Amino acid sequence: MDIFNNKLYFTSNTEYKTFIEQIINGMYDWVRVIDIDDNIIFVNDSMSKALGKNLLGEKCYNAIGRSKPCDNCTSRKAVFEGTIQNKEEIIGEKVFSVMSSPIRDEDGRITAVVEVLRDITEMKKMQKKILEHNKKLQSELNIARKLQCSLLPKDLPRDKIDFSYVYRPCEAIGGDFLDIFKIDNDHMGIYIADVSGHGVPASMLTVFLRSSINKRTLSPAEALNQLYKEFNRDYYDQELYITVFYAIIDTKNKSIIYSNAGHNVSPILFNHESLRFDILRIPGVPISDWVDDPAYTEKIISIEKGDRLFMYTDGIVELRNTKNEQFGEERLLNILLGEKMSPAMTLDHIIDTALEFANVKNLNKIIDDITMALLEVV
Template sequence: MYDWVRVVDFDNNILYMNRAMTEDLGELTPGKKCFELIGRSEPCENCVSRKAMLEGVSEEKEEKINDRTFSVMSSPLRNAEGRVIAIVEVLRETTQLKMLYEKTQEQNLILKKDVEMARKLQSSLLPGPISDPRADLSLIYMPCEELGGDFIDVFYIDSSHMGIYIADVSGHGVQASLLTVFLRSTLNKKLLSPSMALEELYREFNQSRLDEELYISIFYSIIDLDNKTMLYSNAGLNVAPVVYSENRFELLRMPGIPVSNWMKKPGYRDGALDLLPGDKFFLYTDGILEMRDINNEQFGEERLLEILLKGQLDPRKMLLKIKNSAFSFAGIRSADELSDDVTLALLEIK
């Protein structure tokens, strides 16, 4: 398919048509107006050729001719003195491209609706507020996309034991969202050993035969609210949760590979900790640490821990202080500007 090319004068008379246009629309007859050639009785609305004549610069628009779509480029033709004497029109058919664009837009709309449904599903899986005289919990969850790769869950195993985990799965978007759904639906919430639950999750992940590039990093703890003890295990989360109060400050560093299909036996183990009334358990993902200022410096662990050390605020106020400090450091005003998911949780033992 060749472009149509024609030359039009100031009175809309066609002075010349190339072979491609002649073969498609017929031979040029003297005095034929440009708009008559395409079956119209008067000049086209928003005529770009007229505008190109008056302003002396090229103009472009999309034009529907019968059942075909064209991109029309009108450029001024000048004489030796530089005066505009006619207009050269180049019409390139974009019918197939237009149809493809419209089909793509339809598919994008369907995908957008699917993503919105997935976002609502993911949001519905997040834990709600707890009402328990033995503990106070606050959460901040800010995905950098509509569907996040971070996830957190809090649940009761029995009347005494509370499970809480924070996870960072590979990627973002729909793929990451599906991994968070897999995590929540597969983790055994009856076992009282975090390492055993992670081992079982690891086996289930491998049986699912997921891609090697997919993985789940998760720190899982089980708190005995009556006896004030905690067991915890780590499957590759690259930040250290913190237990702190006015008189203690402990980083819960523990090695462990992510839930993946990288090896047969991950070798998870449990750590144990005694808790006291007033102790706070802080969990987070690396999104808060990796926020950068104008000098490309990260917010980092040191600044985060300093905020915890200097203040004994209730969980909600402390998380807001951390968030506001990090946002101020990075010079951002809303979660829409985040480049990675940010998830924070703070549990206070009563």
């Protein structure tokens, strides 16, 4: 054998065959060649040393401690079908990935099969550990989801406000959140929030939000300023941020006072009878560490019996159809100002219309959190 211009040259076929055999014997994987009668006609050094005996001439199944051919014999299948076959095989205490490839003579007839057996025992053990870990993690996520859902608004007096909401995280736990609560006999508070990102880190900030927001003050701007300071005291090293729209409904004086911490979709106040609607736009910095003083402001708007307040996150309006068009605010408005239904039925209608628009069969196929709330002054 000579090397010339980085190429190997062999002086005889015997020298070439010896070189190929050296390559195969240098492999860590087990390699054997089996004729069409199941006899081993070649085996590399790795397999011979591992099994501790001369395997030449033995039946392929006897060599691995069996008395008859394997039920899922890939070598026979490779001969019959003329294609490469794969399987996993347990030999002793080890698991092997087996690839059987047909060998053809000059006339194209299959005369033997070469098997390559790769030890995947450690990989299978690792897969098992990962599956067990994932199962445990899923169980913990389910507990976290139940905890997060338990923090959502429950039964509230409906003598002054009727309401319904949809909360659907795209993962087991989400970064969207909303809360509706009684402040005193004449005031109801409601906020909707969206934490950047998804999963556990985002959900932890929703818990922080619920436990930290001031539910006693009658000033949404004051509540957001306090929340901003507390976030920067406890979560200053977080890359995540929270957008929050917070409104307080005065049921006695028939008004809504509201403030915004960077929530990018503005709530809609509307009335079916007058076909009036107001989009409650007001600027504000997300709950973050972006500025020293966010200086939240607030606005006030009058309401009357029959008025409805719709609050939502961007998951629903950012749904896209096959033309890459967004569902958008205008389609949302058309539904809200259309036929009057109960708050719960209206939200269901929004979801059905949005899914049809996006050609999605169900909410589980949507890749963003979807949260909406609809309140009516009664």
